[in-house]
């Protein structure tokens with residue numbers, strides 16, 4: 001045999017010099033669930049190790065993330081049912097939980113990127129991302145609410161707003177509203193290619209935000225499809241998105257690769273709650289090595305073409321990368 005591919009794998013040094021993908025802590029974004037209170041770290045049963053944090057605790061974790069080299073945090077507010085209504089009006093409250101949390105984190109760690117979710121579901125008594133009426137999700141009536149929500153978040157200090165609602169035309173509506181309000185430097189990460197996935201289960205437990213009726217299939221994408229991913233990317237690019245996201249992550253690596261090739265914009269991938277919960281559950285049973293499988297998952301997302309990776313394992317991964 002003249003050709004032996006194993007020669008390039010013979011030692012740690014050989015493997016390192018020929019490695020094609022290098023995951024860095026700076027590729028990572030850490031999602032944080034926040035709630036009211038003081039000194040509260042409220043565990044989430046289906047997301048072992050992840051907690052709903054009061055603002056002071058969220059600030060601590062944000063500081064930790066920054067020290068570890070993680071680039072940003074993505075904030076998700078968990079609200080009591082009493083603050084939810086059909087139009088999600090609490091989302092616009094300048095003194096609301098999310099807005100206060102943005103200000104506190106910005107004051108403590110100004111360099112850390114704050115990415116905020118734009119969608120009705122954490123605020124909606126119907127648990128949908130848009131306005132629900134008689135079983136329908138109303139696209140055009142939802143747009144001004146999303147636009148105002150993004151402005152409220154930018155006003156509080158968000159660096160990047162991330163519409164995750166999948167209404168048509170929302171990126172353009174948000175860009176116009178931000179610009180009109182003077183927030184021309186607030187970026188938009190569009191959850192552009194977001195599938196109607198069963199892997200979001202633990203996230204909905206965390207926020208108690210599951211739809212009260214129906215599902216999200218009339219707005220989130222059909223997992224059988226990939227051509228429409230390109231359509232969504234091209235549209236959001238034209239509407240002014242700064243990043244485009246594919247979500248979930250691992251089950252959609254083919255989509256990440258395709259999106260990477262279809263656009264010059266940075267691509268994000270969301271290693272979602274169900275993907276993280278699977279790793280935790282299997283490792284709790286002694287069936288998988290959590291750390292090794294986490295690193296392999298995140299490296300695979302990066303190899304497929306994701307520049308930014310949203311993951312509940314961001315702090316763990318950053319720690320591991322720092323110790324290498």
Ligand code: PBG
Nearest residue numbers: 119121164199200203272273274
């Ligand atoms: C809400 C939103 C969801 C996630 C991020 N933003 C859930 C959903 O669409 O139902 C899921 C994230 C995860 O599962 O980790 N618009």
